[in-house]
Amino acid sequence: MSGSKIALYTALGACAVLMLTPLVWLIAATSKGPDDLFHYLFFAPRVSGYNFEQLFTQIPYVRFMVNSIFVAGATVLVQLFFSSLGGFALAKYEFKGKKLIMVLMLATMMIPAQVMLAPMYELIYAMGLVDSYLGLIIPGAVSVFGMFLFRQSMLHLPDDLLQAGRIDGCTELRLYWDVVLPVSRPMIGAFCLISFMGSWNNFLWPQIVLHHQDRFTLPIGLNQMVGLYAQDYGSMMAGTFLAVVPVVILFFILQKEFIGGLTAGAVKG
């Protein structure tokens, strides 16, 4: 191997170790019983299933996982539809107020959520959506970030394609559904992953909106293990580890689409 190759792999390897070490620590922590949890830095000489046992008996973990999957999945689908629609409009149409809308979009991304917590809670309550899945999905139905992403990728759509469709008598909506979306497949893939991850780890708003334990999503449910006086670290680590698994699986399945989508959308920026 050439010198520069060695250097390259060393650099990459070192970074990889840095990235992975805390995660290895996490996995090690899930396998240590309470006696060993803080006694050994990484792995203990013996493996214990205690943490996972605790996890599934102390809290309805499976229920939390299903709740998270449902809310995240529904959010992704809804966001996908509305954001791609909006992105399409911003990319391929000229209309009054377009600049204003884009500035407003940017502004929404900057507002710290905490400021709006109390008024939003009152609003959701007035709408009867408190303590419901809809109360989580509806406020997040449009992803501004997604609109930007889709706009970026749809800018490169050849206009002739759209014109041809219109000449054939397609309505704009038909165009969107039959022409634009299929061509935007890569960006759809990328966005699905990003959106899923965002919803999966969401904590602040669900914590306020959801009341009944049966509706809790994973981040809230897991936090229950962090008690006032004592923290059940072992189970919390086990829970966190399991919570990462679906996202990792999704990432593996969609990795190619994810990268491809960002590439296609990022060209010429």
Next chain:
Amino acid sequence: MADRTLEDMLPFGKAPALILLITVSAGFYLAFHPVSEQRATMRFWTFARNHSVPYQKATPSFEAKHPGTTLDVQLVHGEAVTSRLRAAFWADLDVPDLVEVEISRAGSFFRGPPEDMGFIDLMPILRSTGYYDRIVKTRFAPYTNKGKIYGLPHDVHPVMLAYRRDLFEAAGIDVEQIRTWEDFVRVGQQITVPGERYMIELSDSGAHHYEMFLFQRDGGYFDAEGRLTMDDETALETLLFFIPLVAGEGRIASDLGSGRVFTQAVEQGYFLSFVCPDWRSKVAETDIPRMHGKMALMPLPAVASGGRRTSTWGGTMLGITKACPNPELAWQVAEHMYFDKAELAVRFRETNILPPLKDAWEHPAFDEERAYWSGQPLGRLYANLADEVPPQYASPLVETAKSKMSGVISACAVYYRENGEAGFEDFALTRLAEAAAEVRRYMRRNPY
């Protein structure tokens, strides 16, 4: 001509199809396991799992005693309970009937005029039922405002010192001889080896240990009338005593910063002792299991001979909201959850937390010898100190005062490290006054 690939069948790509699949599956699961909605008669919010679990266990017996009523105990995560409660009070909706609030957040609900207070005054019912005299009185102080009591104390949280009995014995230290802080410091200076072994775990950058010393001396951030006392003489005295313990040559204390996990520090004798309120003893038992049988508890050394040998750290209150349509029933819930002696004994065994109901301590559970603590009767030790627990007074600005205080402590520790005693008293006084002035600035904004 070519077979239809998977790609062809999914016009929008793998991703949405996959997500649709899992969402629908999850949806089916949820449809078949609907949330059991009940319009409960009484709603009770709490924020700690080790509270909600016993309350939920005690719910069936409550419902049996009061047929026709249903009790819903909800666990709401710590920070959410205060934000949700605040949002609920503010918008006047969805307010629970009973709610537990942690001591550091309780004062913030006293901001406005008394008529706007979201909790009801419990003093009348405490007096008429006679509970007022059966509960450790100082524990009402943090939840009292302008003479009205807004919260039932959940606990007492007396503070003792947990120490490595085996290492003390090996070093020839006789715990009975350590009666004042002077004794303690003397022993500490003999035994501390900087970098290897410290007599006690104390923080030089946060106020949570300092304030225990402050309370022990009858000081506090605020007094009973809500006046700021964080810069009074007692505070200065405490500061002048505390800083040399944690900084500079001759210090006997160190800490690990975040203070969460110090298992290895205790196992390796890096800390020979640490401040131990009743709840922390259970944390020790859980997090440092290998020290089973090697630990013991001693009362805090007194400030002066014959003085108070304990302090306090933490607390929770139970309040009944004004929005509750049936305060008598709510009181029944509170009584059932907080004052059932058999139940309290069971909880004590599980959490080591001493209830504030004095006659509950007669139960044999409080005299049980604990093997972890070298056979000491943990309950009795804490119960004996309960009457000496100093009062803490509430204010919406306690957390602000605390964070300013942590700045003072950090700055003083740095100064002391560099200059020792030279000019230290003046420096500390100035810093204290500055911090207090900043808190007073906040106080001026609130006319109540």
Next chain:
Amino acid sequence: MRSLLFRLQHRYAPYLFVAPFVVLFLVFTLYPLVKSIQLSFYITNGPKSQIFVGLENFRFLYGDPAFHQAVWNTCIYACGSVFLQLPLSLGLALLLNSNMVRWRDFFRFTFFSPHLVGQVFVAVLFSVIFIPKFGLLNRVLHSLFDVAIDTKWLGNPDLVMPALILTSLWMYVGFNMIYFLAALQGVDRSLYEAAQVDGAGPFKQFLHVTLPGIRGVAVFVAVLSTIGSFQLFELPYVMLNNTAGPDNSGLTVVMYLYQNGFVAGDLGYASAIGWTLTFAVLVISLVQMRLSGTWKTED
């Protein structure tokens, strides 16, 4: 008739398409925002008691030393994010983009994985890693570089910000790297060849081909990073055990907002803080984009 409908729907389609955003914006953003602006002119003292004070909240805010500290901390963090993190992400992307690399998928996943676990968990994880003497970081630093083993990170006011920046570096470098990687792969290879023919070495190529080629994404990532770092709250709050750290060294603007609004109970003051922050970030972002000519590249 059909033709009229057709023309109508063609004309109004874009409005329809952005309607969901607009509706949601009006209901879930504008309304709470207006309410909170309203609130910012009051001191909130309790459920029903609000005292109108006009601009007093803002006046108090601008003179408040704790707020200044929060702003300073947040700016340091933002600078660390943009000027440390982004070059690192770019560097990693460049490394990974090289032709010589096999197992690219593995590395890509590895670098991205820290981002998967969520802020709260990272905070807990790193608060344990930063423990002096017994924590992972100190042990490693001590054995490799002979750093004092009881160096306090989260207990030392001077080291809290560096610790936070380090933590977020770990969490976000891989995430931003993915964007840069995608951008790099979109740069036309022929441009490199042309540059080489012109005699440009690798560094010159980087300056004149790579950087301009990824400019759009770089600006995008920079703006996102800036916005995100100004909203920093959960990470330091959980790491510092629900406090602002020794001497407020970990206090960020949003943390300050939270402390005043939800811990101390003055929602009005919190709204004033929130509004000031939003406004500031908006201005900064617009400046960032103006400077990089984003608005122009649209045509």
